[in-house]
Amino acid sequence: MSKFTVAIIGAGLSGLALAISLQRFAPDVDFEIYEGAAELAEIGAGIGLAPRTWAMVQALGIEDTLLKISGDGDRPMISLVHRKSDQAEGVDFDRVEVTERNYSFHRADLQNAFLQLVQPPRQVRLGKRVLAYEQSDDGIVLRFQDGTTARCDVLFGCDGIRSVIRAAMYSQFADAAQRAGRPEEAAELRSHKAAVFSGEEMYRCLIRKDQLLPDELKNHPAISSSVLIVYCGKNKHLVTYPIAQGRIINVGVGISIPGTEGTIYEGPWTSPAGKDDIVKGFGSWEPQVQEIIKHVDSGLKWAINVVTKLPTFIQGRVALVGDAAHAMCPHLGAGAGQCIEDAFMLAHLLARPDITKANASTALQVYDEIRRPFTQIISELARRRGQLHHLTAPQFADLTPELSATGEALSMDQLWEVGKTMQQLRDWQDGSSVVEDVAGAMQRLDWILAGA
Numbered sequence: 001m002s003k004f005t006v007a008i009i010g011a012g013l014s015g016l017a018l019a020i021s022l023q024r025f026a027p028d029v030d031f032e033i034y035e036g037a038a039e040l041a042e043i044g045a046g047i048g049l050a051p052r053t054w055a056m057v058q059a060l061g062i063e064d065t066l067l068k069i070s071g072d073g074d075r076p077m078i079s080l081v082h083r084k085s086d087q088a089e090g091v092d093f094d095r096v097e098v099t100e101r102n103y104s105f106h107r108a109d110l111q112n113a114f115l116q117l118v119q120p121p122r123q124v125r126l127g128k129r130v131l132a133y134e135q136s137d138d139g140i141v142l143r144f145q146d147g148t149t150a151r152c153d154v155l156f157g158c159d160g161i162r163s164v165i166r167a168a169m170y171s172q173f174a175d176a177a178q179r180a181g182r183p184e185e186a187a188e189l190r191s192h193k194a195a196v197f198s199g200e201e202m203y204r205c206l207i208r209k210d211q212l213l214p215d216e217l218k219n220h221p222a223i224s225s226s227v228l229i230v231y232c233g234k235n236k237h238l239v240t241y242p243i244a245q246g247r248i249i250n251v252g253v254g255i256s257i258p259g260t261e262g263t264i265y266e267g268p269w270t271s272p273a274g275k276d277d278i279v280k281g282f283g284s285w286e287p288q289v290q291e292i293i294k295h296v297d298s299g300l301k302w303a304i305n306v307v308t309k310l311p312t313f314i315q316g317r318v319a320l321v322g323d324a325a326h327a328m329c330p331h332l333g334a335g336a337g338q339c340i341e342d343a344f345m346l347a348h349l350l351a352r353p354d355i356t357k358a359n360a361s362t363a364l365q366v367y368d369e370i371r372r373p374f375t376q377i378i379s380e381l382a383r384r385r386g387q388l389h390h391l392t393a394p395q396f397a398d399l400t401p402e403l404s405a406t407g408e409a410l411s412m413d414q415l416w417e418v419g420k421t422m423q424q425l426r427d428w429q430d431g432s433s434v435v436e437d438v439a440g441a442m443q444r445l446d447w448i449l450a451g452a
């Protein structure tokens with residue numbers, strides 16, 4: 001017997017993680033997944049899951065499934081190196097051996113594995129693009145592009161960075177502020193409908209290790225060892241790591257476009273990229289980078305857009321989840337993990353026997369109180385890590401690409417300092433626990449329900 005019905009909009013990582021978490025922890029909550037695409041496209045490249053996330057993977061009982069598709073063959077965990085590389089001879093300045101549990105995946109493999117874990121008959125309803133929702137005391141009505149409607153008691157917008165649910169929610173907030181005679185607040189609220197540009201474009205492509213590789217590449221540190229290497233330089237970085245059980249090396253190139261952070265990105269957010277686009281501007285970089293880019297083929301260009309500082313993730317019994325709520329820069333490899341954490345906490349809150357349709361909004365209020373500040377901090381840490389990768393942090397304001405290319409502008413001590421800060425920006429992954437956060441959420445919910 002279902003205690004209430006949930007609609008999950010979007011079958012990306014957050015929608016599927018929410019479905020799996022509800023199945024596992026809240027079996028008396030009935031859910032439907034509505035996905036706008038006619039089929040689930042296998043887009044994306046490498047994705048990493050950090051130790052904090054892995055605790056949830058274990059709690060969900062899906063560790064064995066994910067180990068079969070993670071990392072570098074028999075080594076699911078990879079180590080991490082940062083190098084300064086925009087100079088004739090590169091130098092390592094941060095190295096973390098395989099003590100951390102960092103797992104890497106092809107995004108399509110991960111999404112597929114999640115999809116397989118959603119139990120039939122709860123099939124994903126494809127081709128159901130939501131256009132709008134209306135919420136009343138009775139429930140929530142969804143309107144789809146195909147002219148149909150559906151009802152639910154609780155709605156989760158897991159519909160990604162261009163979330164229609166977020167746009168609808170913030171339009172409703174803004175309209176209410178406007179009607180109440182607060183036009184400035186209305187304008188501020190309306191600004192949250194769209195994601196903004198992070199100031200960085202990223203190219204992503206793959207080198208297949210299972211194809212015949214020239215000797216120089218076979219022995220390359222990025223190819224021959226289980227390691228994630230970030231080659232850093234002024235306004236740019238190149239990152240490599242193994243995915244798909246080591247059959248593929250994921251190659252990412254990030255480029256800062258100074259002065260554009262926070263603007264609205266004009267042009268397509270993803271588009272095909274030729275080799276020339278991907279490798280341009282690496283002329284003076286160290287040989288390790290030259291060897292990689294020589295073997296790069298075409299790929300995809302991503303404009304990295306972000307959703308920052310939303311004043312709330314919820315409206316009554318509607319909540320934003322994953323990228324819809326907090327799409328962030330990829331520099332911490334944290335976006336997917338944060339989607340799973342949202343799902344994990346929501347399922348625990350909704351699973352409580354004392355949560356019913358009548359007070360489900362209270363559970364969502366606790367989700368918002370705990371997950372919003374946390375994800376917004378992680379998003380800021382990812383932004384700061386990107387500034388270190390690209391040597392654009394405030395302490396490097398005077399460092400020009402030309403100066404940086406001399407290899408003498410920054411001392412080894414300064415680079416160690418950067419490495420130390422990078423480690424500090426990762427500390428949250430080990431030092432904190434999702435299980436503790438969920439326990440805190442339960443206590444907070446007890447407190448609110450008791451009317452304290």
Ligand SMILES: Cc1cc2nc3c(=O)[nH]c(=O)nc-3n(C[C@H](O)[C@H](O)[C@H](O)COP(=O)(O)OP(=O)(O)OC[C@H]3O[C@@H](n4cnc5c(N)ncnc54)[C@H](O)[C@@H]3O)c2cc1C
Pocket residue numbers: 009010011012013014015034035036037046047048049128129130131158159160161162163164202204302304321322323324327330332333334335336337338339
């Ligand atoms: C370049 C790049 C690199 C990244 N690297 C990493 C990494 O290393 N580690 C990491 O943890 N994260 C990484 N991320 C982030 C990670 O990919 C995202 O955080 C995560 O995939 C978001 O999942 P989601 O389900 O919230 O959104 P999405 O994956 O975007 O899924 C949203 C789903 O909703 C559907 N949808 C959209 N609108 C509607 C609608 N109106 N009606 C119905 N359905 C709809 C879409 O079709 C889609 O299936 C990276 C992101 C980028 C851009």
